[in-house]
Amino acid sequence: MELTGSNLIDGTEHRSGVTVTRSVDPRTGEAFGPGFVDATDAEVAVAVRAAVDAAPAVRAAAPETLAALLEAIAAGLEALGNALVDTAVAETGLDAGRITGERARTCGQLRAFAEVALTGTHLGLRIDTADPTSTPPRPDLRRLQVPVGPVAVFGASNFPLAFSVPGGDTASALAAGCPVLAKAHPSHPATSELSGRVIAAAVADVGLPAGTFALLHGREPSVSRTLVGEPGLAAVGFTGSERAGRALYDLAAARPEPIPVFAEMGSLNPQFVTAGAIEERGEELASGLVASATLGTGQFCTKPGLVFVPDSTLGRAFEASVARAAAEVASTPLLNSGIATALRSRLDDLTAVAGVEVLHAGAVAEAAGSWASATVLATCDGVLRATPLLGEECFGPVTVLVRVPTWERLEALAGELDGSLTACVHAAAAEHDHLGVLLDRLSTRVGRVVLDQFPTGVSVSPAMQHGGPYPASTSAQHTSVGSAAIERFLRPVTYQNCPQPLLPAPLRDENPAGRWRLVDGQLTRDAVS
Amino acid sequence: MELTGSNLIDGTEHRSGVTVTRSVDPRTGEAFGPGFVDATDAEVAVAVRAAVDAAPAVRAAAPETLAALLEAIAAGLEALGNALVDTAVAETGLDAGRITGERARTCGQLRAFAEVALTGTHLGLRIDTADPTSTPPRPDLRRLQVPVGPVAVFGASNFPLAFSVPGGDTASALAAGCPVLAKAHPSHPATSELSGRVIAAAVADVGLPAGTFALLHGREPSVSRTLVGEPGLAAVGFTGSERAGRALYDLAAARPEPIPVFAEMGSLNPQFVTAGAIEERGEELASGLVASATLGTGQFCTKPGLVFVPDSTLGRAFEASVARAAAEVASTPLLNSGIATALRSRLDDLTAVAGVEVLHAGAVAEAAGSWASATVLATCDGVLRATPLLGEECFGPVTVLVRVPTWERLEALAGELDGSLTACVHAAAAEHDHLGVLLDRLSTRVGRVVLDQFPTGVSVSPAMQHGGPYPASTSAQHTSVGSAAIERFLRPVTYQNCPQPLLPAPLRDENPAGRWRLVDGQLTRDAVS
Secondary structure (H helix, E strand, O other), rough: OOOOOOEEEEEEOOOOOOOOOEEEEEEOOEEEEEEEEEHHHHHHHHHHHHHHHHHHHHHOOOHHHHHHHHHHHHHHHHHOOHHHHHHHHHHHHOHHHHHHHHHHHHHHHHHHHHHHHHHHOOOEEEOOOOOOOOOOOOOOOOOOOEEOOOOOOOOOOOOOOOOOOOHHHHHHEEEEEEEEEOOOOOHHHHHHHHHHHHHHHHHHHHOOHHEEEEOOOOOHHHHHHHHOOOOOOOEEEOOOOOHHHHHHHHHHHHHOOOOEEEEOOOOHHHHHHHHHHHHHHHHHHHHHHHHHHHHHHHHOOOOOOEEEEEEHHHHHHHHHHHHHHHHHHOOOEEOOOOHHHHHHHHHHHHOOOOEEEEEEOEEEOOOOOEEOOOOEEEHHHHHHHHHHHHOOOOOOEHHHHEEEEEEEHHHHHHHHOEEEEEEEOOOOOOHHHHHHHHHHHHOOEEEEEEEEOOOOOOOOOOOOOOOOOOEEOOOOOOOOOOHHHHHHHHHEEEEOOOOOOOOOOOOOOOOOOOOOOEOOOOOOOOOOO | OOOOEEEEOOOEEEOOOOEEEEEEEEOEEEEEEEEEEOOHHHHHHHHHHHHHHHHHHHHHHHHHHHHHHHHHHHHHHHHHHHHHHHHHHHOOOOOHHHHHHHHHHHHHHHHHHHHHHHHHHOOOOEEOEEEEOOOOOOEEEEEEEOOOEEEEEEOOOOOOOOOOOHHHHHHHHHHHHOOEEOOOOOHHHHHHHHHHHHHHHHHHHHOOHHHHHEEOOOHHHHHHHHHOOOOOOEEEEHHHHHHHHHHHHHHHHHHOOOEEEEOOOOOOOOOEEEEHHHHHHHHHHHHHHHHHHHHHHHHHOOOOOOEEEEEOOOHHHHHHHHHHHOOOOEEEEOOOOHHHHHHHHHHHHOOOOOOEEEEEEOOOEOOOOEEEEEEEOOOOOHHHHOOOHHHHOOOEEEEEEEOOOOOOHHHHHHHHHHOOOEEEEEEHHHHHOOHHHHHHHHOEEEEEEEEOOOOOOOOOOOOOOOOOOOOOOOOOOOOOOOOHHHHEEEEEEEHHHHHHHHHHHHHOOOOOOOOEEEEEOOEEOOOOO
């Protein structure tokens, strides 16, 4: 597949802008491939207009059509073979095994949402039959979830497929019946164009309007601002930094007609390691922790960033184990030089804080390739509380151990933490009886509470929750991973007193697909009699 | 019950503020009863602190406790008997029949949410059992909805019970397990204190902390601003004007930690009357329309504000019928003098628009009592498009007929309307085949699409949707009426690899209550084996 660096808008290539981005291999710092041209304001407007015009057809598409679209995208990504893997590896520095796994995850996600579209589990069907005898009389009411309209998707640098152009946001928005405007991340524009061309081709293959999907390049933040400000846009999916996510959230909230921004942002993912866990499996915990914290060079939104350990001799032994495990981790590439620069600067600031010890100092290379190895810091809970910087996510292979003198202090800390995607408790079985308060408090601060496992590795399944109180997400009420992610791009509409032929098919009395529906307050797969 | 005009905070009466509001009977303009004292910033902070401190107990309360609380509130409102009805009538000018009906609706709502709390239908239970054979291996994941935390409720002037202190927002937030801070509407402070005392007593009766509920007075907008800015607050429920709702939304979005504002605001509730409907039942339609538009002196959020009629001889005959029906409607009280002043001003502005005809001129009295009778205006679709004022809700017994020359223009208009709570199509059965495009477009602009009925009268039932695209609501993804309203005050938390005893009871393998759960993607009431 020949890359042109164009924006893909309404079936046409557009490249009238002036700002150009090139792919850079972060392992070497060398640029390669074509120049990717930022979309102009006019091009963004054309793309949104095309999406608005396409929306009725996407909304009206048969479930089979949407499922076929998602299946075709998955097949198309697979058909790209090594070209896609090699490009993503070269743009991200992530290894081929990881990218191959991420492609499988991405295709699995697309197929899972095809299944959701087919079975209609997202439709939230509710039927209240008319009850003329009630006071006041109740009319016939039938409610279902409908697509919100055009969705802008802002991909992340750290998952060039699974959380980028062909990722969960795009898959769930299309499954919901919404056109998608995908903003390519400037850290992997070639991977984005490859994926974007697959999606555009799949849209054409299933006979949906070309406006159903657009790929927009934008190194300059102004492109994102223009996109979020477009009146035709209905919602935003975003994965990335707190700074960028908040900026989009603020823009969307200030629109004449505000729209929701589902931003999944930074997260500290605190770990709580008990004395019992250290006694039982200290070495295993230390190596597991370091493996989790350095996975993908620590560039995971679920990276364990804070680790609470007992302030005791036992705790110090665990710290030493962590430092030893960190020393064994080789330097691996960072996603881009900007992340390397930010990481070095953050490490300088963190190590300058009085009361922060360096247990193991990693290296950060910025010139001629961006690489980093693991850093382990340690401090006490007093310094943590007094130092806002320690409460901010540090993107990269850095983890901070925090010594806590008593269990009561640990429980208090748990309730004070900023919102995170996850929190993990590592305890011995004999300690479980004492975890009630800790788990209850953590449940108010995070979206996923984990026992005796690490937070990295986010299953794509119905019970997943990937989202948490701010600043983990701008909407803690939603998830960006798992089948429930589709709820972000739906809203309910009720039909009152509507004759059968005029009702959307899933709300008619007959229920040939045997869908679950809440009929007069009872879940059933039966037809309405 | 003796009224004191105090703020009810953490089981204590507070009245250290300086701004005082008195009840006014809008039928006469006369003040009565005690002075109600605006909460000070310090009192607001104390109330939110108490709510934050109460939150763990409310969150942990057994479903039976929450249900008992809601039942006790309903019983308490009923036990107030005529005192409550008389007070609400005197503060709102609404008649005793209406208030009695509204109390029944309010108590029905409270009991419906008690049932939701008991059965746990709002918990959204999902269980993915561990699958070590999948790639990557899937851990045990169990997801449920948990309360968001303290909720501020801003009641509306037009429903002193059902959308105020003891209304649907309070009922659904308490059922969800959230403490509530209710801001009394200054147009009915005595009704608010009566209701608030019932709720505070019920909280004490069921043994929940006093911080579970607070009643705050605030004639000055600064009280609302202070409340929404409190860091401990988790969400806001609001019913009222677009101006006030948007102001709270903007404040909440600008917080360091933004919180959701579920504001149900203005709405035009467009009506589409076809030629066939006029031929079939023109007189009945005209009188039904006027009855709906003047119900509660036109002070309903679902009042039909715009009526599209054929620009034809037949349409003119229908207009004349509407004007005749309006002439027969007696003048009735408005809620307060502020609404009377705003209504008179708006009518002056509307009637000054070139191209707006007065089909029937109502009267608005402001001095010594606030009363209004029905006004019917008429214009054409070109003037509507060119006049933003015609697209804004006019609170009061005013409806605007809009002449549309062709069906195609009507369909085009349907897609261009601002968001509304509802839209109604009045057609003859023979015309149903032609309604597809119109209904599809309306479904993108409203939350409830109604066939051959009027929008006023909002059933409290599972399939109700009371919320729509902005400016009808700040979140079109939620409803403020019906059992789904509880979703506003919940967020999902997933437990990963959590031993049975540490799981919240509804997520354990056993399922003694027989709750519906999505287990490995299948809905079932069975235990997990």
